[in-house]
Amino acid sequence: MKIPFEKLDKAFENRVRLQIMSVLAVNDQYDFNSLKELLAITDGNLASHLKALEKEEYITVNKSFLGRKPNTNYVATQKGKGAFKQHLNTLEQLIKQQKTI
């Protein structure tokens, strides 16, 4: 059986989005600034990718205050975790498939 590349999740086509989901898959939650530092990207870049994932309902946003500073945390939803797992499975199968060719 041939696995088409179309089975890969479009939302994860972008490297940054895939990285964000990787972080949220192993951490209960992660805040904006820590994500920014970890991925070494700009505010605007990160914000737009987070927005895209939020629109897909793959992540949810929790806004709170740490003292006076706003603190924005991101959490992966069940849907997001499922999609991420599926994406990894597809990647794995693609590798297996190419090995047999």
Next chain:
Amino acid sequence: MKEEELHKELASIRNIMERSSKFISLSGLSGVLAGIYALIGAVIAYFIIRHNSDAHGFFTAIWRYINVLLYLSAIAVAVLLLSVVTGIILSVRKAHKRGESIWNKTSKLLLFNVAVPLVTGGIMVVILLYNAGIGFIVPAMLIFYGLALFNAANFTYSDVKYLGIIDIVLGLITACFPKYGLYTWALGFGVMHIIYGSIMYLKYDR
């Protein structure tokens, strides 16, 4: 997408998962140095105890006994401070080399999770000191430190878990045979740190 690209993609996912949840700038070399400080401390402690006790190993006078306790406490505090400072300096250097900051989400997580068992142990040791529970001071140090490491393993290199278990076991053994406390202390904090520090240095630092 070529196979090579797929592999790269998976490798980057694994890398980011690890970096986001574990503090990996912990320096192995600082473990070796901490072990050396502990051994030096233990040797000094050994001579202080021998110098102040008679041939049967009993302290010759109560004031000597109190003096010895003060000296030993000072040595323990000095070893602790030196080890912590060395650990911080070398970890900052390692983080810098990797282009990461030392004060981030993972280091905070690690610190918090280590602090709870460690501070509990520290308070326990002081309580034992005041209540003449001298024989249980070394067991308490080893056990609480072991628990702290066991907990820390979730937030840094997982190898640390086994060092934690070894220290917990050593602590429990010492609780049964308190008179060998100095030796098990030297083993748990000195020798084991040197062995583990060397392993981590060879595995991750180079």
